[in-house]
Amino acid sequence: MTLPRGKKPMSCKWVFTVKYKADGTVERYKAHLVARGFTQTYGIDYTETFAPVAKLNTIRVLLSLAANLDWSLHQFDIKNVFLHGELKEEVFMTLPPGFCKEKEETRVCKLKKSLYGLKQSPRVWFDRFAKVIKNQGYQQGQSDHTMFFKQSNNGRMTILIVYVDDIILTGDKTGEVERLKKVLATKFEVKDLG
Secondary structure (H helix, E strand, O other): EOOOOOOOOOOOEEEEEEEEOOOEEEEEEEEEEEEOOOHEEEEEEOOOOOOOOOHHHHHHHHHHHHHOOEEEEEEEEOHHHHHHOOEEEEEEEEOOOOOOOOOOOOOEEEEEOOOOOOHHHHHHHHHHHHHHHHHHHEEEOOOOOOEEEEEEOOOEEEEEEEEOOOEEEEEEOOHHHOOOHHHHHHHOOEOOOO
């Protein structure tokens, strides 16, 4: 679209990475389009930031519970995590390098979804994740907002903790753990790390 009057677009860049296997051979080539969020202005381009990082003590207590009660632990990684968040603010970005002759181009991208590099990306991703989890009957912890739990009528419990794009899931209700794994796989692109 054409940039609205009074708005300033941020630039972006491509980040290319080579991922290697354990034996040193190339596994795949990876490309990320990254917004240069350091040019964003507080109060104009974003109003709030938050990174969903679990407290170390919460992780320790969860691991201790799982070990003492013989609960299985499941770890997940959400692929392209920040691309799942939907922006509420109006954010404009120049077209990615290689899409046009940059000197002649006057159009910009109006971002609907968050992008790596934006100040608000972790917050909007976590908002979306929390909404999905709460719709499944989970409650958010008061002392650590990255912890969610669900207790059934018979006293069974399922707990999960979020650390940016990694999730640890445990509990004594294996049916609920498997059900939640399927729900997460339908809502996000999940890599099950075992």
